[in-house]
Every structure is written in C-alpha cells, then in structure tokens.
Amino acid sequence: QKEVEQNSGPLSVPEGAIASLNCTYSDRGSQSFFWYRQYSGKSPELIMSIYSNGDKEDGRFTAQLNKASQYVSLLIRDSQPSDSATYLCAVSLGGGADGLTFGKGTHLIIQP
C-alpha cells in the first residue's frame, strides 16, 4: 500500500518569511514527486516536480528530495498572502502512467 504523509496543519507563517512544507512516502520505488497548490473550491494546480535527489528551484519555490530518507519538501520564500492554500504532495512510481498517490495536504496560512 503506497502512502504519502503530510502534516495537515494549519501552518501559519508571517508574510515575507520562508514557509517549509514536508512530506514522507512509503514506497522506495517511487521515482517522480510533485507539489500541487489547491485553493478552496478549486482544482489542484501543479507548482513543482522533482525527479532526482537534491534541490530544484523555480522562482520563490524550492523542492527538495531525499530518496534515502523518503522525504520531499517544499520551501516558499518571501511568502505572500496569496500563497495561503492547501499544498498537496504527490508521488508516482514513474514506471508507467498509473496515476499519483496524494497526501492529504497541508493547509498553509500566510499572516499579513
């Protein structure tokens, strides 16, 4: 049974600070890792993908992957109130197009 675990929050961060979101996964064969942002009442929106160990940066977002520890994280620098949302971690075995396993999400609140 593939599992993806996230702290449900809420995680409250002051505006301008760094928000750090964490995710662990159970299947060592996992190869593809994604972060989605979901605003209330809206659909998930892909914000980052990462496939190899290390850091990947895109604008204010940095994804970090440690396969040995089965750990994925997302850092959001210079947090803005518009970053307030639920962040979903998703994992794929990557060997085929057999869908993603999602965590239940972390609710992030950026305080002005």
Add this chain to the structure above:
Amino acid sequence: NAGVTQTPKFQVLKTGQSMTLQCAQDMNHNSMYWYRQDPGMGLRLIYYSASEGTTDKGEVPNGYNVSRLNKREFSLRLESAAPSQTSVYFCASSGTYYEQYFGPGTRLTVT
C-alpha cells in the same frame, strides 16, 4: 488552449439514478485519470487510462465505469448512484514526465 475541461460543474442526483461525467483535454496527452476528493480523505484515484484503448482500476473503482472515447476524451459513469458517491470529481491528464494537469472539477451530490 483550454487544457482539461469537465462537464457538468455541478450535479444533484437521487439514489439509484445514473449519470456520465465528461472530460476532454487538448494537450495531446496519452494518459488520463479520474479522481475523487473527499474531506479528510484526500484525492483518490478511481480509474485511469494510460493510453487510448486501455483503462485500468485505481484505488476506489467500485460503483464506477469508464470509457476512453478517443485520445482527447475520457468519461466516468455512475450506473446507480449512492450517497457514498457524493464527492468532488476531478479529471486529469499527463504528459511525458507524469505531471498531471487537472480539470476544474464536478461537484456531485447524491441524496
């Protein structure tokens, strides 16, 4: 370029009624997916189609059927709706690196 589109946006059914949720994508993706999202349960995969002509069960397929009509379209059918199928349904498609792009969702209530 609309991405992934879904119809209808909202639907209310009575127990035992049937309906089909429609999904289409214009990104030339091979793979398409249906998920449901429930409070406290997260997103769960119902069915997927890795390529045109194939479909496979996901984590929660009971009570649903799917049809991959062509490369663009993937429909989800509820033959006899039950209150437990009250949920938000998302269709998604994916490209080469398994990144999935989601449609706007269908909010279904079964009374």
